[in-house]
Amino acid sequence: MDSPGLHRPEGDRSDDSSTESALRLFSTDKASQALGMQLVSAAAGAAEMRMTIRADMANGHGTCHGGFIFMLADSAFAFACNCQGPPTVAAGATIDFLRPAKVGDVLTATAREAWRGKQSGVYDIVVVGQDQRIIALFRGRSHQLVPARVTTQASPS
Numbered sequence: 459m460d461s462p463g464l465h466r467p468e469g470d471r472s473d474d475s476s477t478e479s480a481l482r483l484f485s486t487d488k489a490s491q492a493l494g495m496q497l498v499s500a501a502a503g504a505a506e507m508r509m510t511i512r513a514d515m516a517n518g519h520g521t522c523h524g525g526f527i528f529m530l531a532d533s534a535f536a537f538a539c540n541c542q543g544p545p546t547v548a549a550g551a552t553i554d555f556l557r558p559a560k561v562g563d564v565l566t567a568t569a570r571e572a573w574r575g576k577q578s579g580v581y582d583i584v585v586v587g588q589d590q591r592i593i594a595l596f597r598g599r600s601h602q603l604v605p606a607r608v609t610t611q612a613s614p615s
Contacts, residue, residue: 476502476541483540490533493526497537503571503581505537511563521558522565524594528553530567531583531596538569538581539600549578549601555594557587564588567596577602 480500484490490497490507493515498506509530517523531553539546559565569583583596 476500479541480505480537483537487533487536489529493529495530495533498566500537500541502542503538503574505534505541505569507534507537507567507569509565509567511559511561511565513561516561519558521560522563524553524555527555527559527565527585527594528596530565531569531585531594532598534567534569534583535581535596535598535600538571538583539579539598543602544605545603546579546600547603549599551596551598553594553596557591557593559587559593565593569598572597577604 477500480497484497493509494512495507495509498508500506507530509526511522511526515522515526528551532548532551535548535551536546565585565587567583567585569581571579572582573580579600581598581600583598584592585594585596587593
């Protein structure tokens with residue numbers, strides 16, 4: 459269940475349950491695992507993911523297809539907003555691609571909670587290459603799932 463190199467961000471004061479939540483989620487996240495993503499760090503409201511760009515991720519221009527960069531940022535977003543509280547999903551997201559990534563590049567997506575309300579949040583994710591140059595900026599809006607209410611119906615008379 460461990461992800462290589464998992465640690466908490468510097469200055470993090472969250473308890474071990476945040477890290478455990480992230481590891482549980484990662485253990486069942488087949489999409490992120492299939493792309494070779496690594497969960498580098500996780501804490502309440504923050505996460506860092508890393509992925510090496512493979513040849514099968516290249517588009518017709520020979521650069522990384524934007525969908526893979528989006529997925530890396532989206533995965534970091536998911537771990538940042540699921541390290542605390544009830545299960546949370548994306549309500550929307552935008553991305554700005556600033557530089558291309560190439561085959562062999564190692565990308566790191568760092569997610570930070572910008573705002574959190576009762577059932578929603580906003581997260582900013584920065585994707586950088588191994589040279590620390592920004593590749594993309596992603597903003598995600600989250601929504602917490604509310605457990606279904608059990609209702610009882612009166613029996614027909």
